Amino acid sequence: MTTQVIVLNGGSSAGKSGIVRCLQAVLPHPWLAAAIDSLVEAMPASLRESDTGIAFTADGGVNVGSAFRELEAAWREGVAATARAGARVIVDDVFLGGSTSQERWQKALAGLDVLWVGVRCESAVAANREIARGDRARGMAASQAETVHRGVAYDLEVDTTHTESLDCARSIAARLG
Amino acid sequence: MTTQVIVLNGGSSAGKSGIVRCLQAVLPHPWLAAAIDSLVEAMPASLRESDTGIAFTADGGVNVGSAFRELEAAWREGVAATARAGARVIVDDVFLGGSTSQERWQKALAGLDVLWVGVRCESAVAANREIARGDRARGMAASQAETVHRGVAYDLEVDTTHTESLDCARSIAARLG
Amino acid sequence: MTTQVIVLNGGSSAGKSGIVRCLQAVLPHPWLAAAIDSLVEAMPASLRESDTGIAFTADGGVNVGSAFRELEAAWREGVAATARAGARVIVDDVFLGGSTSQERWQKALAGLDVLWVGVRCESAVAANREIARGDRARGMAASQAETVHRGVAYDLEVDTTHTESLDCARSIAARLG
Amino acid sequence: MTTQVIVLNGGSSAGKSGIVRCLQAVLPHPWLAAAIDSLVEAMPASLRESDTGIAFTADGGVNVGSAFRELEAAWREGVAATARAGARVIVDDVFLGGSTSQERWQKALAGLDVLWVGVRCESAVAANREIARGDRARGMAASQAETVHRGVAYDLEVDTTHTESLDCARSIAARLG
Numbered sequence: 001m002t003t004q005v006i007v008l009n010g011g012s013s014a015g016k017s018g019i020v021r022c023l024q025a026v027l028p029h030p031w032l033a034a035a036i037d038s039l040v041e042a043m044p045a046s047l048r049e050s051d052t053g054i055a056f057t058a059d060g061g062v063n064v065g066s067a068f069r070e071l072e073a074a075w076r077e078g079v080a081a082t083a084r085a086g087a088r089v090i091v092d093d094v095f096l097g098g099s100t101s102q103e104r105w106q107k108a109l110a111g112l113d114v115l116w117v118g119v120r121c122e123s124a125v126a127a128n129r130e131i132a133r134g135d136r137a138r139g140m141a142a143s144q145a146e147t148v149h150r151g152v153a154y155d156l157e158v159d160t161t162h163t164e165s166l167d168c169a170r171s172i173a174a175r176l177g
Numbered sequence: 178m179t180t181q182v183i184v185l186n187g188g189s190s191a192g193k194s195g196i197v198r199c200l201q202a203v204l205p206h207p208w209l210a211a212a213i214d215s216l217v218e219a220m221p222a223s224l225r226e227s228d229t230g231i232a233f234t235a236d237g238g239v240n241v242g243s244a245f246r247e248l249e250a251a252w253r254e255g256v257a258a259t260a261r262a263g264a265r266v267i268v269d270d271v272f273l274g275g276s277t278s279q280e281r282w283q284k285a286l287a288g289l290d291v292l293w294v295g296v297r298c299e300s301a302v303a304a305n306r307e308i309a310r311g312d313r314a315r316g317m318a319a320s321q322a323e324t325v326h327r328g329v330a331y332d333l334e335v336d337t338t339h340t341e342s343l344d345c346a347r348s349i350a351a352r353l354g
Numbered sequence: 355m356t357t358q359v360i361v362l363n364g365g366s367s368a369g370k371s372g373i374v375r376c377l378q379a380v381l382p383h384p385w386l387a388a389a390i391d392s393l394v395e396a397m398p399a400s401l402r403e404s405d406t407g408i409a410f411t412a413d414g415g416v417n418v419g420s421a422f423r424e425l426e427a428a429w430r431e432g433v434a435a436t437a438r439a440g441a442r443v444i445v446d447d448v449f450l451g452g453s454t455s456q457e458r459w460q461k462a463l464a465g466l467d468v469l470w471v472g473v474r475c476e477s478a479v480a481a482n483r484e485i486a487r488g489d490r491a492r493g494m495a496a497s498q499a500e501t502v503h504r505g506v507a508y509d510l511e512v513d514t515t516h517t518e519s520l521d522c523a524r525s526i527a528a529r530l531g
Numbered sequence: 532m533t534t535q536v537i538v539l540n541g542g543s544s545a546g547k548s549g550i551v552r553c554l555q556a557v558l559p560h561p562w563l564a565a566a567i568d569s570l571v572e573a574m575p576a577s578l579r580e581s582d583t584g585i586a587f588t589a590d591g592g593v594n595v596g597s598a599f600r601e602l603e604a605a606w607r608e609g610v611a612a613t614a615r616a617g618a619r620v621i622v623d624d625v626f627l628g629g630s631t632s633q634e635r636w637q638k639a640l641a642g643l644d645v646l647w648v649g650v651r652c653e654s655a656v657a658a659n660r661e662i663a664r665g666d667r668a669r670g671m672a673a674s675q676a677e678t679v680h681r682g683v684a685y686d687l688e689v690d691t692t693h694t695e696s697l698d699c700a701r702s703i704a705a706r707l708g
Contacts, residue, residue: 018663024221025662030230030244032252033219042210044201045488053207067207074264075209081258087251125695131556132549132696134399162693164656165663195486202485222665302518308379309372309519311576339516341479342486378575384584384598386606387573396564398555407561421561428618429563435612441605 003176004083004112007091010119011144013130015160016092022169034079035092060139076108099151118157180353181260181289184268187296188321190307192337193269199346211256212269237316253285276328295334302338357530358437358466361445364473365498367484369514370446376523388433389446414493430462453505472511534707535614535643538622541650542675544661546691547623553700565610566623591670607639630682649688
């Protein structure tokens, strides 16, 4: 079979979007990125400051409400339809709910050939990179580093702690059906 | 019926994304933005410099190739599926093909309640705003100002030449089913 | 004499940076932009959340502390030295202190030929554009629209309420010595 | 003596701006960033496409002309004046001219206490990170990795190939007078 969707899951500052860009550069066909960060940007600004939307706590926590979840669920259906219509898609997500998040994606992507990839990074290193990026709330990296992987099943895991994004991308590319 | 999708079509620098943000601010429910600019960003960087991708000519022209068109077609299906799954969506597009572009959207959005909105701006004014933005290729605004509307049928047209984005958004909001 | 520095003062969302880009496009020589927004970005992220730095209140107010003021004062000296060294400079500032802010610039720019420009925009229109931009705290535009001009003396005032940035830039360009 | 200016020199994608943000986070006083990239952004857009400005060749080369050099020289004077006025400044530059670039900075910063830091990164790794960033012309990292250090004298060198930005920042911080 031929892989139609690559799902990358990892905590904030684990290096997912760098891997996405490297995958887009090394894979022979064009792949479309579908990032949770882009979904958040596509939402009304008011949702970023609302109980029903998405809120970032001072210690790096992320709370999402009902309005956010509804748009997110519809987005997953949209990503799946994009793939079914023939576009290769790389999902770049943060499974705040661990295995529950994966189940939601599994339902949405039913029938598609999916490669599940865990993107890990040692918590302390991710926290350092969060400081170096300078555009993320402090504490998100550490708070998500382990929790997003809880109960999630992968075809492949990569670890950016000591491996460059491009090398991680090559490992993933080598596993594509 | 209840409007499920708002499609904004207009040339570069006509003020579409400003209207999108205003619509998101004034409409009572959360609406998701689906912008052609975001699609381009989600594509591999290499497509932005390839014959099969999207290329910007020195005089503001835009050429799109087969790889771009395939991803774009799949994206339209994804946007439609997102709306069918219950998210309200505002499409922010540039109909490079005029009525042909509209037909593609009509097919993809079949069965959904769509409000078609033309976003106009006098060519000279759009060209001025292109300079003021500073992040767009010079010439795109003028070259697209008229052509993107050729043969396109609208429920409503707004003109940003002398009307602020928020007022345009309010006119559109007043027409929602 | 030959104008060496253009100082634009106006409230948030009055359209200053658009005018800067248009000035850079229409003026025959290269002019360097020196924007207060760029200064804020050049400061440590921690100053954006500190009593001694710069803080934005929920209603659009801006509070600056001692650390911010010290860096800002040094920055003004730097801008003046840049101009004295031969670069033409366009300052893009928000005179939170009105005439007091102007006096500080006058001291720093002593001996240089300066064109003082007030950039006005009706409060309600600036507030609308703030919504359309989507990247500014709500309320800043309205709260600053009048106050930043208090007691400030200008060589020229432009008003973006009904005039495009490029036309404002042309009026300014026509006044250069 | 007390260090007043830290000058970081290194090739594109060597990791300088990440180190700047980490330095700003770990140093006890507020330090201002002065980056060559910000200077380029402050220039007229037309200079980015002009023989007298700055041009990027398809293979990652960078050509700068007379207008660019004049603004750059004035900028160095401005940075020096900012430091003399009391602000601690971190310069983030790419010495395209190697030792010649350093001499220009030495002249401008005369009388100030400067810490000269070389930021190195193995060429292949920097090239990989360039792909992962996705916003830089391909080839710049490799073409600059060695040349920018030619003949330059440092107080300290850090290497981001196997060391995180925050650890590099801590090494630099430990050397401040």
